[in-house]
Amino acid sequence: MVIFLQNLVNALQWGSFYALIALGYSMVYSILMLFNFAHGDIFMVGAYIGFGVSIGLLALSSSGALAMPNWLILVLTILFSMFLTSFVGMIVERVGYRPLRNAPRASAAITGLMIGIILETGNLILMGARRVSFPSLIQTTTYTVGGVFVTNKKIMIVLVSLLLTLALHQFIRRTKWGMAMRAMAFDFAVVPLMGVPVNTVIALTFAIGSALAAAAGILFGIAYPVLDPYMGILFGWKAFVAAILGGRGSILGATLAGFLLGFTEIFVAMIFPSTLRDLIAYSIILLILTFRPHGFFGEPYSARLRL
Amino acid sequence: MPVLEVHKMSHNFGGLRAVNGYHLEIDAGQIRGLIGPNGAGKTTIFNLISGIYAPMEGEVLLNGQKVNGLPSHRIASMGISRTFQNLLLWRHMTVLEHVKMAHYSRIRYGLVGAFFGTRKRRREEEEIEGRALELLDMMGIRHLANQVVLNLPYGAQRRVEMARALATEPKVLLLDEPTAGMNPEELVQIMEIIRRAHREFGLAILLIEHRLKVVMELCERIQTLNFGEVIAEGTPEEIQNDPKVIDAYLGKESVI
Numbered sequence: 001m002v003i004f005l006q007n008l009v010n011a012l013q014w015g016s017f018y019a020l021i022a023l024g025y026s027m028v029y030s031i032l033m034l035f036n037f038a039h040g041d042i043f044m045v046g047a048y049i050g051f052g053v054s055i056g057l058l059a060l061s062s063s064g065a066l067a068m069p070n071w072l073i074l075v076l077t078i079l080f081s082m083f084l085t086s087f088v089g090m091i092v093e094r095v096g097y098r099p100l101r102n103a104p105r106a107s108a109a110i111t112g113l114m115i116g117i118i119l120e121t122g123n124l125i126l127m128g129a130r131r132v133s134f135p136s137l138i139q140t141t142t143y144t145v146g147g148v149f150v151t152n153k154k155i156m157i158v159l160v161s162l163l164l165t166l167a168l169h170q171f172i173r174r175t176k177w178g179m180a181m182r183a184m185a186f187d188f189a190v191v192p193l194m195g196v197p198v199n200t201v202i203a204l205t206f207a208i209g210s211a212l213a214a215a216a217g218i219l220f221g222i223a224y225p226v227l228d229p230y231m232g233i234l235f236g237w238k239a240f241v242a243a244i245l246g247g248r249g250s251i252l253g254a255t256l257a258g259f260l261l262g263f264t265e266i267f268v269a270m271i272f273p274s275t276l277r278d279l280i281a282y283s284i285i286l287l288i289l290t291f292r293p294h295g296f297f298g299e300p301y302s303a304r305l306r307l
Numbered sequence: 308m309p310v311l312e313v314h315k316m317s318h319n320f321g322g323l324r325a326v327n328g329y330h331l332e333i334d335a336g337q338i339r340g341l342i343g344p345n346g347a348g349k350t351t352i353f354n355l356i357s358g359i360y361a362p363m364e365g366e367v368l369l370n371g372q373k374v375n376g377l378p379s380h381r382i383a384s385m386g387i388s389r390t391f392q393n394l395l396l397w398r399h400m401t402v403l404e405h406v407k408m409a410h411y412s413r414i415r416y417g418l419v420g421a422f423f424g425t426r427k428r429r430r431e432e433e434e435i436e437g438r439a440l441e442l443l444d445m446m447g448i449r450h451l452a453n454q455v456v457l458n459l460p461y462g463a464q465r466r467v468e469m470a471r472a473l474a475t476e477p478k479v480l481l482l483d484e485p486t487a488g489m490n491p492e493e494l495v496q497i498m499e500i501i502r503r504a505h506r507e508f509g510l511a512i513l514l515i516e517h518r519l520k521v522v523m524e525l526c527e528r529i530q531t532l533n534f535g536e537v538i539a540e541g542t543p544e545e546i547q548n549d550p551k552v553i554d555a556y557l558g559k560e561s562v563i
Binding site: 167176178179180186187190191194195197198 | 378391
């Protein structure tokens, strides 16, 4: 029981990363019928931007020019990096995808993969072929609840990702941009005739997805403080699986599937040798998709942005 | 001065001349009809005027101001609104949301308002909702305001589309086969709605319609289109008796 609960805690943290990244896939897909295959690498870029911002803020703080407590540095790092990474997403959309708006989807998919490679090698050129370690902004405190170890970092990671998901939900439900996104997911053609500048809304969609990926990158850096230029690839693919599993376009589905993926991986590793983890975990996912090919909340032949 | 003018508008799809030298002048408060066999280019003309395609030649003027070449959301907010032949509704959104969307450019509250429900948001929402409900009332679908359109009968969906088009507060309304697929009862109702919208808003309306009875009853003047060109223009009586129109619809007598 204790082992089960311990793994549950770990799975919640692990699933948070997948869920946050999957949201970006899902949002873009619902509007443009396009999987942004560069999204995993935007997660990586977000983590590196977070690294840069936190190093900068730490230096600023320790130089005495503007002394800040570490928790404030963390909050500012997350917010500022989300802001900066959203521009990466918007640039990717503007340069990579917008010219291909009416091209076959395969062209856009290939473009996405190429943008991913550009981001990876660009990072390699900028930062060199070495791993960097994310500064530890908060001291780990471990609480023991009935034999289960819970750290303050894990609690924070799960809470922040849930908070962001909730904020996204509210954004889509309550703002005019969110309303436009939902409408564009149902029928793209009419939306501009309502006086809605669709390009702005699309750019905003990419911005939000990228900001969420950046948050995931920083949270990941806090939990596993080693960053490398290729960290986004596997995470990107797995979050993509979560987006499919959740039902393309479904916010709730992407979140749930992200956590489910985390649970599956962690619990498979608990029972089976961890070298078989991905094989078994993804066989289970494949089995689920065999019976629910449209995912949890997907509809046949459609991908609508839903709450 | 005419509210909408179209001069010598032409457009090709590949090698096909879809619209050739189309000309139109509508005054505020006029209802014009556009008829013609399938593939004559009627819907293309709507797409060109509303900016879904930019016309290759010619000009579209709204109140004397050139609008062709502008992005469609600009043209829409300047006052040209339209409906579609095959209903393009947002199936999982409510009737009220459909109408609200038309107020997009007028919604001023941003993130803070949306998340914390500020007074500004409440005031704006109330105002927009009030206007939306008024419009729904006029369309006779106020009681359906919070229904998801997916569940509505076809006739009601048509009205939602009409309400959405009117909510942008247009000066010119382009109706693409508003009675398609309707039963006789719904037909009478939608004609009454078109008349009311016309009367209360003083709109200029351009109507594509296959049912000649509807065009003949609603329109003051009718253009007949065939192969992208206007082959006849006149009052309903003139059009009905024009041999070229009869030819276009029924084929030449000598064929059989």
